[in-house]
Amino acid sequence: MFFDRPDSGEGAVLVHIDFPEGDEREDPREFEELVRSAGLEALSIITGTRSAPDPRTYIGKGKLEELREAVEFYEAELVLFNHALSPSQQRNLEVELECRVVDRTGLILDIFAQRARTHEGKLQVELAQLQYQATRLVHGWSHLDRQKGGYGMRGTGETQSEADRRILRDRENQIHKRLQKVQSQRDQGRRARKRSATPTVSLVGYTNAGKSTLFNTLTNAEVYAADQLFATLDPTLRRLPVQGLGEVVLVDTVGFIRHLPHKLVEAFKATLQETQEADLLLHVIDCADDDRALNMEQVEIVLDEIDSLERPTIQIFNKIDLMPGQKPRIDRDETGMPWRVWVSAQQNQGLELINQVIGEVLTKNLFEQTIELSPNEGHLRAMLYELGAILNENIDENGQFVLDIRIEKEDMLKLLSRVGIPADRFIPQEKEFWQE
Structure with a gap:
């Protein structure tokens, strides 16, 4: 555990400072949810307003004195900041307050440590914690310096x-090294799905948007779902039958949050690669949340950081049961393609529309038909077999290979380009709207 505490739930004094619009702003309600999700009790919350953080203690002398009084009054052994503290600010605060100080990043890391269940998840959390701790080692160990012996080697040796x-x-x-092995195993699974032409659909979204509830309802799975932040940490994959398409692999992933620590994103690269290589992203959004626009923006920031922002995406506006009069529906763009679905995973409203939309979008990107190849085009046939794209094969009276194939249209275009066959022989060129 990132910081030890009794099973009964430790009390903490919270600190939240309001800043003008900018990178330092945080949501105090979300902070309290994080504290609750960590199993801690909020004894008191100290709030204030500043134009910029104090370089030494983040909060300044007056607010520091108010915080010290609260710590003494509640006999608190822990202070939580709703902000990212520098190592020096954290050390200065601990000296002044004579208690443990944890910032927002440390709190999120602790929640992740509690939620991790798989071997991979635990490794990823430990890696992020080690990278975080490395910047916060106290430089007060000079009394434990080790002397190096020998001529010319006087002076301080390796310090503690x-x-x-x-x-x-x-x-x-x-x-x-261990995570590289895990990533190699994941890569094998992805290659196998690619060979079988099984599309992958990944659920993404802000934490507590209802992804796991939606995942459970769609797939009849039993992934842990709760009304708390980061209820899901380890990714879960299940097969989902889609009408007119067959089975797809549905992936439930960790929720995002504003100012998600960069080290966490780095540590979870292997897990998030399922999102990077998904054929379709379902961006699950709590449509009843007053901050939904900001939450959507934060999700897009993380997607951009993992190079997934350009993946085909459908917005899933969840929790319509909390919006009186709102009914399940599909919103479409000017070309008739779906881009948003309104549902309630909790009340099982409109989920058949998600299945319909997945089929529409992925079928549009799927090349599934019968083609004929001459014996001289055996190279293309061999590559199609290698990708597992050939469903059935016959040879007609003229010696032509008649192949029933199913493959992503993008992959088919790449193969045709490699062997020098014009794409329009098999795939009609789509007209732009101005050509119609």
Whole structure:
């Protein structure tokens, strides 16, 4: 665990500072939800307003004195900041308050440590924690300096903090090697799905938007779902039958949050790769949330960071049961293609529309038909077999290969380009709207 506490739930004094519009702004309601999700009790919340953080203690002298009084009054052993503190700010605060100080990043890491269930998830969380701790080793170990012997080697040897850093680096390297093995296994699974032409649909969205509830209802799975932040951490894959398309693989992923620590994104790259390579993203949104526009923006920021922003995406406006008069429906663009679906996963309203939309979008991107190849075009036939795209094969009276194939249209175009066959022989060129 990132910071130890009794099973009964430790009390903490919270600190939230309002800043003008900008990168430092955080949501105090979301902060309280994070604290609750971590299993902690909020004893008091200290609020204030500043134009910029104080470089030494983040909050300034007056607010620091108010915080000290609250810590003494509640006999609190933990102070939580709704902001990212620098290592020096955190150390200065702990000296002034004589108690443990944890910032927003540390709190999120602790929640992740509690939620991780799989071996991979635990490794990813530990990696993020080690990277976080490496910047916060206290430089107060000079009394434990080790002397190096020998002529010309007088003076301070390896200090305790340097030894700690070396230990952390060694452990990081071990975890990186283990995660590389996990990523290799995931890559094998993705290649197998690619060969079988099984599309992947990934659920993404802000934490607590209802992704796991939607996932459970669609697939009859039993993924842990709760009204708390980061209820789901480890990715889960299930097969979902889609009418007119067959089976797709549906992926439930960790929820995003504003100012998601960059080290967490880095640590979870192997997990998030399911999102990077998905054929379709379902962006699940709590449509009843007053901050839904900001939450959607934050999700797009993380998607951009993992190079997934350009993936085909359908918005799923969830929790319409909390919006009186709102009914399930599909919103379409000027070309008739769906781009948003209004549903309630909790009340099982409109979920058949999601199945319909998945079929519409993925079928449009799927090349599924019968083609004829001459014996001289055996190279293309071999590559189609390698990708598992050939469903059935016959040879007609003229010696032509008659192949029933199913493959992503983009992959088919790449194959045709590699063997020098014009794409319009098999795939009619779609007209732009101005050509019609």
